[in-house]
Amino acid sequence: MSAGVDLAGARALVTGGAGTIGSHIVDQLVQAGAAEVVVLDNLVRGRVANLDRALAEGPGVVRLVEGDIRDVRTVHELTAGKDVVFHLAALRITQCAEEPRLALESLVDGTFTVLEAAVEHGVEKVVASSSASVYGLAEEFPTTERHHPYNNDTFYGAAKAFNEGMLRSFTAMYGLDYVALRYFNVYGPRMDVHGVYTEVLIRWMERIAAGRPPLILGDGKQTMDFVHVEDIARANLLAAQADVTDAVFNIAAGEETSLLQLAQRLLHVMDADLVPEHGEARKVNAVTRRLADITAARERLGWRPEIGLDEGLRGLVEWWRAEQAAVPAPTP
Ligand SMILES: NC(=O)c1ccc[n+]([C@@H]2O[C@H](COP(=O)([O-])OP(=O)(O)OC[C@H]3O[C@@H](n4cnc5c(N)ncnc54)[C@H](O)[C@@H]3O)[C@@H](O)[C@H]2O)c1
Numbered sequence: 014m015s016a017g018v019d020l021a022g023a024r025a026l027v028t029g030g031a032g033t034i035g036s037h038i039v040d041q042l043v044q045a046g047a048a049e050v051v052v053l054d055n056l057v058r059g060r061v062a063n064l065d066r067a068l069a070e071g072p073g074v075v076r077l078v079e080g081d082i083r084d085v086r087t088v089h090e091l092t093a094g095k096d097v098v099f100h101l102a103a104l105r106i107t108q109c110a111e112e113p114r115l116a117l118e119s120l121v122d123g124t125f126t127v128l129e130a131a132v133e134h135g136v137e138k139v140v141a142s143s144s145a146s147v148y149g150l151a152e153e154f155p156t157t158e159r160h161h162p163y164n165n166d167t168f169y170g171a172a173k174a175f176n177e178g179m180l181r182s183f184t185a186m187y188g189l190d191y192v193a194l195r196y197f198n199v200y201g202p203r204m205d206v207h208g209v210y211t212e213v214l215i216r217w218m219e220r221i222a223a224g225r226p227p228l229i230l231g232d233g234k235q236t237m238d239f240v241h242v243e244d245i246a247r248a249n250l251l252a253a254q255a256d257v258t259d260a261v262f263n264i265a266a267g268e269e270t271s272l273l274q275l276a277q278r279l280l281h282v283m284d285a286d287l288v289p290e291h292g293e294a295r296k297v298n299a300v301t302r303r304l305a306d307i308t309a310a311r312e313r314l315g316w317r318p319e320i321g322l323d324e325g326l327r328g329l330v331e332w333w334r335a336e337q338a339a340v341p342a343p344t345p
Contacts, residue, residue, distance in 0.1 A: 016190040016258035018097045018137050020250060021046035026095045028082050028127060029102030031059030033203045034142065034196070037246035038099050039064060043071035045250060050074055051091050054102065055081045063203050082123035092130035097253050100127050100141045109169035120172035121179075128179060132187045139191040140252045143177055143261060145238070145303055146170035147195060154269075155306035158195070158261050177261055184259045192252035192314075194245075197265035197305050201242030201325060202332035213272070214326075217279055218333050226287040227280065231294035233273030238265040238303045241320035241328075251314045265305035266318050275322075282326045 025042055029035045030052030036059070042050045050071070052064065056079055067075045080087040082102045092098060102123060109116035124141075131139050148156055149164030162174045176193070183189040204212050217227035248264045270278075276289040310316045320328075 015256045016138060017256040018253045020254060022048045023096045024049040024094060025097050026051050026053060026091050027099045028053045030054055031056060031061060031063050031077060032101060034242055034245050035101040036063035036203055037242050038249050039067045039075060041246045041250050043067050043074055047074060052077045053080050053091055058205055082127055083118055085126050088126045089130045092134045092136060096137050098131050098136050098139045099249055100139055106146060106167055106169040113168045116168055116172060121175060124176045128183050132183060132189050137190060138253055140249050141180060141191060141193045143193045143195045144173045145195050145197040147174040150300045154304045157306040158263055158309055190258040192257055193261040194248055194252060194264045195261060196245055197303055198237040198239045199242055199245060200239055201329055206336055217276060221283050221285045226290045227276040228292050229272050229276055229289050230292050234271055235301045236269035236271045236303060238269055238305050239322055240265045240318055241325040244318045244320055248316045251316045255314050257313050262310040262314060263305040263307050264310060265307055267305055267307040269304040270322060278322060279326055282330055
């Protein structure tokens with residue numbers, strides 16, 4: 014039996030679907046001809062506006078339910094009758110460190126509820142969001158999926174690693190089909206502009222727009238492997254469609270970019286003649302290097318990143334400027 018889901022006419026549940034990545038998955042599900050897309054999001058970080066496009070393009074297809082994956086009854090109600098579940102709802106790494114019990118309840122217990130409901134209601138496949146955080150600071154580069162998870166020391170990474178184990182055990186116990194995707198450094202439109210855990214790129218755009226240099230925490234030699242949010246959403250759809258189960262894949266560009274290079278690229282894209290400044294390094298997630306091997310996703314899912322860093326940054330700046338223009342100026 015094929016583990017691939019035909020998305021045309023499919024009924025999907027997207028947990029965390031009002032967030033950065035989830036809302037792009039919802040857009041692409043509408044474009045793929047899904048019959049029904051239900052978003053379950055408690056809006057702790059996600060925004061209703063992130064679904065504007067999907068609601069406009071897929072009237073009657075997309076429905077937002079403001080609710081929590083910790084609410085067992087809601088999760089079961091919304092999972093009934095679905096062909097596929099995209100599970101994204103989670104707290105960010107920084108919040109997990111600050112509120113580990115809430116993280117346990119949301120990332121671990123909440124994920125258990127999502128998987129339990131998927132099994133009980135005969136969902137064909139779960140596509141789950143994991144993270145490069147499961148590796149911690151890797152010992153080998155480019156890092157393959159076979160790298161061990163014992164260098165991770167974050168609660169977030171521990172929860173994501175446990176979720177991957179939980180998925181495998183549900184396959185062994187109940188025959189659940191799933192694919193888990195380990196995203197590396199995600200960026201793109203709908204990144205959280207207003208939140209406390211705002212990404213470094215947003216802070217830099219704010220500073221550059223105000224004529225101030227971007228502030229790099231640490232020496233800037235730390236590298237990341239940036240992957241655009243639309244490429245990630247496409248990986249999710251391919252993971253659902255592919256005849257692949259019980260597998261995890263790195264989702265990244267497969268290229269490393271230092272923070273200093275990133276700041277310089279952003280300055281270039283924003284036409285700013287400034288020199289980056291340096292500040293004290295972050296305490297959580299002090300991973301100094303990331304570079305993924307993305308061979309497996311290419312070979313087994315037919316996925317490859319399509320949006321290069323410069324193109325992606327240009328789109329991000331454009332989106333961010335439009336967001337700024339939409340915010341009313343403060344009254345004097
Ligand atoms: N952004 C990254 O760099 C990155 C990297 C690796 C993995 N991931 C994973 O990808 C997934 C999506 O991340 P994102 O960047 O879109 O984050 P996001 O914060 O924009 O989206 C997560 C969504 O989940 C919702 N949510 C949180 N707790 C919930 C709960 N208990 N019940 C219902 N909804 C809840 C939030 O409101 C938000 O809309 C997450 O699982 C995240 O861990 C993200």
